[in-house]
Structure formats: C-alpha cells, structure tokens
Amino acid sequence: MLLLFEIAKTQMLSRLKQSIIATLGVTFGIGMFILMISFMTGVNTLLEETMLSATPHIRIYNDIGVQKSSVLHEWKQGKQFVNVVHHIKPKKEKKNLKNGFAIVEDIRKDEQVLGVSPQVSTQVFYNYGAIQIGGSVVGVNIFEENKLFDLVSKMQAGRIEDLLTSNDGILMGVGLARKLNMNIGDKVTVSTPDGTLKVLQVRGIFKYGIGAIDDTRSYANISTVQKMLKEDTRYITDINLKLKDYYQAKTIAQAYQKRYNYKIEDWETANATILVSFTLRNIITYVTSITLLVVAGFGIYNILNMTIYEKMRDIAILKAQGFAEKDVLGIFMIQALTIGVLGGVSGLLIGFLLSWWVSTIPFDSGGFLATETFPVNFNPFHYAIGIVFGVLTTIFAGYFPARKAGKIDPVEILRG
Amino acid sequence: MEFALKAENIIKYFYEPVEFQALKGLSLEVKKGEFVSLIGKSGSGKSTLLYVLSTMDTDYEGNLEINGETLTGKKQNELARFRNEHIGFVFQFHYLLPEFSVLHNVMLPALKLGRYQRSEIEDRAYEKLKLLGIAEHAPKKASRLSGGQQQRVAIARALINEPAVIMGDEPTGNLDSANTQIVFDIFRELTSKYHQTIIAVTHDDEFARNSDRIIELKDGLII
Known part of the structure; x- marks a missing residue:
C-alpha cells in the first residue's frame, strides 16, 4: 500500500502544475459552496428572526x-327537500x-x-x-x-x-x-x-x-x-x-x-409564502454549489484521463511486473483522493475566510433590518457537507479513469 | 534435469479482425539455466507464444507450468503475484518509469514483492546495477540515460526478484551492434555464471546462433 502511495506521489509531483490546477478546481467549488450557503442561510436566519420579532409563534x-345552515334547514329536513338559501x-x-x-x-x-x-x-x-x-x-x-x-x-x-x-x-x-x-x-x-x-x-x-x-x-x-x-x-x-x-x-x-x-x-x-421563499433560496444555493462541484469533478476526470492516456506504457509495465488490477486502480484513486481532500480542506478554509470577510462588509438595510453588516451564518454542518460532497465528487470523478487504467491489457500495449 | 518451464499443446486463436489460429498446439520444455532463442518470420507466432508463456495472455488452450507450478486456469491476481516473484521481463523498449530514478526503477518490483526490508532492497538493487556496470547512474532519472544504459537498467530490474525465468521480447531489437553485444554478453554471463534461465524472442540471427538452443516457429508450430 505504501508503495502505491509512493508511485501516486511521484506521478503527481512530476506533473505538479496539472495536479495543482485540478486541486484548485475543487478548492474553488467547495469555497464557493461554503460562501454561498453561509450567506444564504445567514440572510434566511435574519429574515426569519425579523419576521418572528413581530409575529407571535x-x-x-x-x-x-x-x-x-339556516332556520329553513332545521325546519324541513330529509331527502325530499332541497333547501336553498341564497x-x-x-x-x-x-x-x-x-x-x-x-x-x-x-x-x-x-x-x-x-x-x-x-x-x-x-x-x-x-x-x-x-x-x-x-x-x-x-x-x-x-x-x-x-x-x-x-x-x-x-x-x-x-x-x-x-x-x-x-x-x-x-x-x-x-x-x-x-x-x-x-x-x-x-x-x-x-x-x-x-x-x-x-x-x-x-x-x-x-x-x-x-x-x-x-x-x-x-x-x-x-x-x-x-x-x-x-x-x-x-x-x-x-x-x-x-x-x-x-x-x-x-x-x-x-x-x-x-x-x-x-x-x-x-x-x-401565517407566513407560509415567506417560508416558501426560504426553501426556494436554499434550493438555488444547493443547485449552484453542486454545479460548481460537478464542474470541478469534470476537471479531475479530465486530468486523470489524460494522465492515464500518457502513462499507458508505464501502467502496462507495472502490470507485467506483477502489479494487479487493484494496485493500478489504487494508484489512481489515491491521486483522485489526494486532489479531493487537499482541494476540499483548502476550500473549507477559503470558504471560511471569504464568509468571514463578507460578514464584516457594512450593509445598509435602510433601518428595516437589525443588522449593520451582511448576515453570514457559520454552521459547522455546512462545512461537513462541503467536505463530504467534495470528496465524494472526486471519488466519483476518479473512479472511472482509474478503473480504465486497472483494466489495461499489458499485452496489447507491450506488443506495440 | 529440472525444467524451468514446461508448455504442453498450446493453442491460441485470435478473433480480430478475423478468426485466426496463431498457435497450433505446440509443446516445449526449457531446462533450468538454459538460454533459449525463439525465432521465426513475423507472423510465425513467436511473440504470441512468449506472451502466453509470460502468463500475461491467459486466453489460450493447453497447459503451462513454470518452476513446477501449473499456471493455466489461475486468476489474474494470482498470476500478477506469480509474475512479480518468478518472471523478469526485458522488452525491445526499456519501459522504465521516467519520473523515477534508476535505482528506484530497479527497486519497484522488489518493493511490490515485499520480501525484504526497504534498505536491503536498496542494497540488492545497487548490487544488480553494479553487476551490469551502471552503478554510477543509480541516482539519475531514468530518462537521462542512453538507450544501451536504459536497457541494462531494465535487465537489472528483471533480475531484482531473482526470477525463475527471464523473458525477452527482442531485447536487442532497438540497440546498435555495440550495445547488442553488451546485452548478449550479460545474458550469456547470467546463464553460465548464475544459472539464470532466459527465453528471448529475437530477429537477430547472430544473437540466436550464440544462445544454447534455437526454437524456430513457422505458422504456429515448432519446426
């Protein structure tokens, strides 16, 4: 296993620039997710609090x-009557x-x-x-x-x-x-x-x-x-x-x-319409963030695919020398996961810093809302979603190229 | 006399682009310490035979035994493990991993096998490089060496796990005559001095003539 890490590390470091770009894709996706979700829920919470400050529960x-029913209905009842009072x-x-x-x-x-x-x-x-x-x-x-x-x-x-x-x-x-x-x-x-x-x-x-x-x-x-x-x-x-x-x-x-x-x-x-708008805003936030992450996922998919294409011979020779399918799969999954985890963690950090920065920007609501800066919510749960989703995306994006690498037939490549 | 490799009645079909019988039921035995050349015109089936013997091609009929172990019918994972331990490869192209150092390239199969500690593997890899006369290049990146030197690194890599058989697919096919001579001499020395079994496909008549035995193939059969 350690050997697989070593090979994955060497491959990634030898193409450092591409590895960094792939990682930045994830960083950006998760950072934006954190910023958007924190800001949106911050706005929702503020509006909800403002609303509740004047509304009884x-x-x-x-x-x-x-x-x-009218007196007529009481007086004459039964199937034979049709009582209409306009x-x-x-x-x-x-x-x-x-x-x-x-x-x-x-x-x-x-x-x-x-x-x-x-x-x-x-x-x-x-x-x-x-x-x-x-x-x-x-x-x-x-x-x-x-x-x-x-x-x-x-x-x-x-x-x-x-x-x-x-x-x-x-x-x-x-x-x-x-x-x-x-x-x-x-x-x-x-x-x-x-x-x-x-x-x-x-x-x-x-x-x-x-x-x-x-x-x-x-x-x-x-x-x-x-x-x-x-x-x-x-x-x-x-x-x-x-x-x-x-x-x-x-x-x-x-x-x-x-x-x-x-x-x-x-x-x-009593406030059903306002609550619906909260729900819709949340949906928009999630959809946008997921789109960002999917785009980052495509980036990873692309880069791993290219790596595998270029490394076809290396993979073939590794397999000839006794590396099994799962070893090769492992090497590329390690690369995908490294990108996912590094990108994810730095994304959380960037997301936190951006959210914190936004929360210090003065915001003039015209005195209608009890706030002086943009409302931002710092909820650990969102950070957990961010990292889990980011890593899942990279696993998903990495799996298909990695499986393809594992299935490479060395005979085909080495015979030329 | 013990056999390093024993193949019985090997039959191999290709289905693409049209159905074609490449090997028509051939059998061979290679003794331990023997240096065998597989020759024949292109299309005779010699390379196909080598890849069947190497266990990488499993789509054949017949029976294959290396070092007394029957390999026909084993799963891919077991075969990978077996190749790692018992078979060394030298190809026409060196196929070294360009990002790794020469020493590291030689160490990889041994690290995969995991029989020894890392430091010991390093010593052994260094020894093999010394044997092939390229020890001074050990820390260099594999891509910085000349063709002949790279091929020697590939041979060192094939030797690292002390395999039962070394299989060569035109190991000198891409080398000039001076380097061909060097590689041949190394093979010769390995068989005579270290009792290493070698099976090599070659186009080079002189290379074949100087080996212990020539097996010539024609139309999927040994002649």
Missing part, C-alpha cells in the same frame, strides 16, 4: 365565519374569546410556553385634521407584550412604562406617527367601527422595522380599548404566545386546537 382568536350573512356576534382569561391561565401552565399576552384589538380610523387614516389599536398588558416582542428595544421615543401612568395613553408605530405628524404628548382622535370617538395621547413611539406594523399599529392598555369598544373587563379578542422552541409551533397549535375550539394559527402557517 401562536395566535388564538375567534374566527367569525358564516353559518352554513347569500347567508353572519349574525351579529362578538369577536371575543369567551373564556379568554381562563385560557390564558391554562396556557401559562404549559412548560413549552415562554410567554402569553392577551389582547383586545380593534380597527380604528386615526383622524388627522380632515383626513382619516386606517389602522388598529391593540390593547395589551404592556409588560406581557414586552416579554414576547422585546418592545423596550424597539422604542424610538418614550418608555413603555409611560403607558401605565395614563388612562388614554398610546404607543404609536413610527410610520403612523410620521404620517399623523405626531410627537410625544400630542393628542389624536380615533373612531372605532361603531362610530365611538376617543381622544388618545401619544406616550411613546416604537419601531419594529416592518412597515405593515409601524404604519398602522398603536398599543394601548387593555382597559382603554375595552372602554372604547364599550365592553367589560373580561373581553379579549386575541391571545398571542411565544414558545421556547418555535419549530414546535405547528404541533402545539394542533394540540390547542382540540382543547380550546378557537382558531389557532402558528407562525409557519
């Missing part, structure tokens, strides 16, 4: 739908969760849950002079909400505690505040869907970095919103919760669905 609410409309129904606080207490006992925040939300119009801007007011216990979404870090002005010191205070989204030209202490009149008017005072301004929230939402105390809606103190419309492991959201949501009989929505379902 699970949201429980009363999904008001249309009843599919365009059934929903009945006047409250949007609340009927035993909301009991559910909250129940969920609090669940060990998988990190935090629960009951809330009352309603659509409103913000009246700005003669103009009305649509939006929402969400009544929350501000400390519970802070536990879920880290509001403290998102405050642009004011403090969340300021909300508690007044009955009619609100924290306003930064985009909405800009549209309404609001600053701390300014007052705004809001009108609820049933026409109630209420004057609220801005006590703070927050920024999630997500337009859909910053441009429409304000936070108020639960009791403030309950009063606006003329409801009692047990009235809540939504329960938001965060989990310890947010990948469990789907299964936990299903369990709650059975228990509480309200609409339960997990973040993956």
Whole structure:
C-alpha cells in the first residue's frame, strides 16, 4: 500500500502544475459552496428572526365565519327537500374569546410556553385634521407584550412604562406617527367601527422595522380599548404566545386546537409564502454549489484521463511486473483522493475566510433590518457537507479513469 | 534435469479482425539455466507464444507450468503475484518509469514483492546495477540515460526478484551492434555464471546462433 502511495506521489509531483490546477478546481467549488450557503442561510436566519420579532409563534382568536345552515334547514329536513338559501350573512356576534382569561391561565401552565399576552384589538380610523387614516389599536398588558416582542428595544421615543401612568395613553408605530405628524404628548382622535370617538395621547413611539406594523399599529392598555369598544373587563379578542422552541409551533397549535375550539394559527402557517421563499433560496444555493462541484469533478476526470492516456506504457509495465488490477486502480484513486481532500480542506478554509470577510462588509438595510453588516451564518454542518460532497465528487470523478487504467491489457500495449 | 518451464499443446486463436489460429498446439520444455532463442518470420507466432508463456495472455488452450507450478486456469491476481516473484521481463523498449530514478526503477518490483526490508532492497538493487556496470547512474532519472544504459537498467530490474525465468521480447531489437553485444554478453554471463534461465524472442540471427538452443516457429508450430 505504501508503495502505491509512493508511485501516486511521484506521478503527481512530476506533473505538479496539472495536479495543482485540478486541486484548485475543487478548492474553488467547495469555497464557493461554503460562501454561498453561509450567506444564504445567514440572510434566511435574519429574515426569519425579523419576521418572528413581530409575529407571535401562536395566535388564538375567534374566527367569525358564516353559518352554513339556516332556520329553513332545521325546519324541513330529509331527502325530499332541497333547501336553498341564497347569500347567508353572519349574525351579529362578538369577536371575543369567551373564556379568554381562563385560557390564558391554562396556557401559562404549559412548560413549552415562554410567554402569553392577551389582547383586545380593534380597527380604528386615526383622524388627522380632515383626513382619516386606517389602522388598529391593540390593547395589551404592556409588560406581557414586552416579554414576547422585546418592545423596550424597539422604542424610538418614550418608555413603555409611560403607558401605565395614563388612562388614554398610546404607543404609536413610527410610520403612523410620521404620517399623523405626531410627537410625544400630542393628542389624536380615533373612531372605532361603531362610530365611538376617543381622544388618545401619544406616550411613546416604537419601531419594529416592518412597515405593515409601524404604519398602522398603536398599543394601548387593555382597559382603554375595552372602554372604547364599550365592553367589560373580561373581553379579549386575541391571545398571542411565544414558545421556547418555535419549530414546535405547528404541533402545539394542533394540540390547542382540540382543547380550546378557537382558531389557532402558528407562525409557519401565517407566513407560509415567506417560508416558501426560504426553501426556494436554499434550493438555488444547493443547485449552484453542486454545479460548481460537478464542474470541478469534470476537471479531475479530465486530468486523470489524460494522465492515464500518457502513462499507458508505464501502467502496462507495472502490470507485467506483477502489479494487479487493484494496485493500478489504487494508484489512481489515491491521486483522485489526494486532489479531493487537499482541494476540499483548502476550500473549507477559503470558504471560511471569504464568509468571514463578507460578514464584516457594512450593509445598509435602510433601518428595516437589525443588522449593520451582511448576515453570514457559520454552521459547522455546512462545512461537513462541503467536505463530504467534495470528496465524494472526486471519488466519483476518479473512479472511472482509474478503473480504465486497472483494466489495461499489458499485452496489447507491450506488443506495440 | 529440472525444467524451468514446461508448455504442453498450446493453442491460441485470435478473433480480430478475423478468426485466426496463431498457435497450433505446440509443446516445449526449457531446462533450468538454459538460454533459449525463439525465432521465426513475423507472423510465425513467436511473440504470441512468449506472451502466453509470460502468463500475461491467459486466453489460450493447453497447459503451462513454470518452476513446477501449473499456471493455466489461475486468476489474474494470482498470476500478477506469480509474475512479480518468478518472471523478469526485458522488452525491445526499456519501459522504465521516467519520473523515477534508476535505482528506484530497479527497486519497484522488489518493493511490490515485499520480501525484504526497504534498505536491503536498496542494497540488492545497487548490487544488480553494479553487476551490469551502471552503478554510477543509480541516482539519475531514468530518462537521462542512453538507450544501451536504459536497457541494462531494465535487465537489472528483471533480475531484482531473482526470477525463475527471464523473458525477452527482442531485447536487442532497438540497440546498435555495440550495445547488442553488451546485452548478449550479460545474458550469456547470467546463464553460465548464475544459472539464470532466459527465453528471448529475437530477429537477430547472430544473437540466436550464440544462445544454447534455437526454437524456430513457422505458422504456429515448432519446426
């Protein structure tokens, strides 16, 4: 075996330039794979975190739908009747969760849950002079909400505690505040869907970095919103919760669905389109990287094939002198593997250095994302995939020429 | 008298480009220490016979025995091992590995056999080179030597494992008359002094005349 290494080494060193070029092919392929996968997953993680920073892992609410049966259906049933009621409309129904606080207490006992925040939300119009801007007011216990979404870090002005010191205070989204030209202490009149008017005072301004929230939402105390809606103190419309492991959201949501009989929505379902884009991006990354590696594989195949063509006589004489088929196969597989392993390891190194360099490049997201440089993910798993895949490619690319070399018939060559 | 090589009723067909019987059932015996020349016109089957005897060509009928061991029907791997240990080759062209040094080229078959330690193999290879008068070229790259010197290196390489038989396929075919004489003298010395068995295909009548025995082939048969 040692002898095979010796022969492989001598052959490679005598054609050093080609060996280096073949190795660089693998290096480049794996380096790019590492860079691309690290960058892509970095972007995905950042977007996912940004999304989750404003999205509850699970949201429980009363999904008001249309009843599919009418009084007519109850009155006359049976096969001989075909009952048609055209365009059934929903009945006047409250949007609340009927035993909301009991559910909250129940969920609090669940060990998988990190935090629960009951809330009352309603659509409103913000009246700005003669103009009305649509939006929402969400009544929350501000400390519970802070536990879920880290509001403290998102405050642009004011403090969340300021909300508690007044009955009619609100924290306003930064985009909405800009549209309404609001600053701390300014007052705004809001009108609820049933026409109630209420004057609220801005006590703070927050920024999630997500337009859909910053441009429409304000936070108020639960009791403030309950009063606006003329409801009692047990009235809540939504329960938001965060989990310890947010990948469990789907299964936990299903369990709650059975228990509480309200609409339960997990973040993956709520953001299905975004998750699909993550998956597609990952697929593109893998396809591109694999293409790079396959091209590198062809390089190895080519160079080994050429070597074998040139070394036909040497191979024949080795076989005449008693080297078996597997010895010759071994000599060329050693060369392929050397290229694969050297190229792979240096590829990982280059990939790491490039990723590290990219992660230091400043990136201006316009304040929408919580990052100052390009997001890069350093995951050992990707490096493992890189080296395994690189070595597999070279084994594959090397095997066919090596087998051909092993099968060379010395008689044919030596007889001339 | 012991036989180094014994072949019985060897029949060999070629199928490409048309079916053709190259060897028509010939038998021969070579004694230990004998220097045999295989001659005949081109197409007579002498080279074909040599490659059958060398165990590299296994597609034949008949029976082949070298050093008392029957080789017909053995697997390629076993035959490779056997060639390594018991057969030395000298071809018309030297077929040295150009990237390796002269010494290393001679050592390779012995390193493959693995009977001795590396340092001992090196000593033995050096000895063989000395025997052939080219010891001073040992560290040079094989490609830097002249044709006659390269052929002598090839002979040293054939000798390294002390084989039962040395087979030559026109070993002097590519050499000038001075070098032909040198190579012939080496063969002569090997048989007389070291009792080495040699079977060589040759076109050179003088070379053949001076060997111990001439076997002439015609149309796949010995005449």
